[in-house]
Amino acid sequence: MMALHPKIIDLTLDRVWRLLEALGNPQDRLPPVIHIAGTNGKGSTLAMLRAGLEGAGHDVHAYTSPHLARFHERIRLAGDLISEGHLARVLDRCEAANGGAPITYFEITTCAALLAFAETPADYTLLEVGLGGRLDATNVIGRPALTVITPVDMDHQQFLGDTLPAIAAEKAGIIKRGVPCIVGRQHAAALEVIEDRAARLAAPVLAHGQHWQVAEDRGRLTYQDEAGLLDLAPPSLPGPHQLDNAGMALAALRQLGTGEMACAAAMTGAVWPARMQRLSTGALADRVRPAELWLDGGHNPAAGAALAATLDGLPERPTHLVCGMLDTKDITGYMAPLARHAEGLTAISIPGEAATLPAETTARAAAKAGMAATTAPDLDSALQAIIAERPGARILICGSLYLAGHVLRANA
16 A cells, blocks of 8 residues: 555645545544544543543544554554454455545545444544644544544644644644534644634634643542533543643543543543553563663654653653654754753664654754763664663653554564
């Protein structure tokens, strides 16, 4: 599929609409859709939503991207990852229906997911936007049950615009006429754009700080909206930023009319790999023991700040970063908040990724941010050098979801 269709970003919906029409418009036959856009927190919010809905006994489809270890992670049918045979069949049908016309890899695989969802019974469909929102291949649902916009920040400026209002306008493109929109914590400039779009479409907005509140209180999560107060266990996903993601998931669950059982399950049952994930078992984890091994795929300035806040809450331990990033990212903005947490950083290039930053470039950026930085030819060399010097260190592999996928495959 990648050989047949270029893995490029070309934001337009024309090719998607054409293929969906040829497939019989499966997007019109989906279980109720919750469509999620934003810069940070989309995946974690979706994971909590899925845990909550499934905890209440519902069957849930989910579409996410990118995948980490294998493509099948992107398509979850009524709770289970799509099988090899089912994936091959829907891809073949999309390829045949496309008839050799130009289309991108993300577009044709999104159409395959929608086709699989339409033909498999479920109660809800969770759709995560791939990039932006307005012209994303997932933005083909005429009337979703709910839209969600997570925090908007600077990322993908080459595609979405170089100002916060411009990026927010792209994200707000998923808002549909009359459909309620859950809005997470936002910069004022982004919130203004989102609320303006919603007002023009008569879409009710349920915004953080205005219509719902979430906070930590003595080790518990408290959530408050017009329906009342929830006192819940904290999110199972680590990091203080997950509190806001939990608030969005809870606001969505309440809007959908689920009960307290669903809200409790959203907090305790969510699993989302490579978001400050502790790797306690596996080939890599065994190799570096007694060092701690952690993995995070965040890659923009807001993700760097969230990662730093998470490290603030961990027990004190010498921390070393192994970092690889793509050349499309704001590496300086990502590195800045992490400098005070790391004794050192080892930079590597991401295996198999043409757009990887050279390790030397990553190391120079880390040194400029104030970190002691070096390079290694590969992940294994980086890990061995760290444990030789600091056998009891906390090692955090970070900077890219593509690097995270490589790590998860190597740790299997």
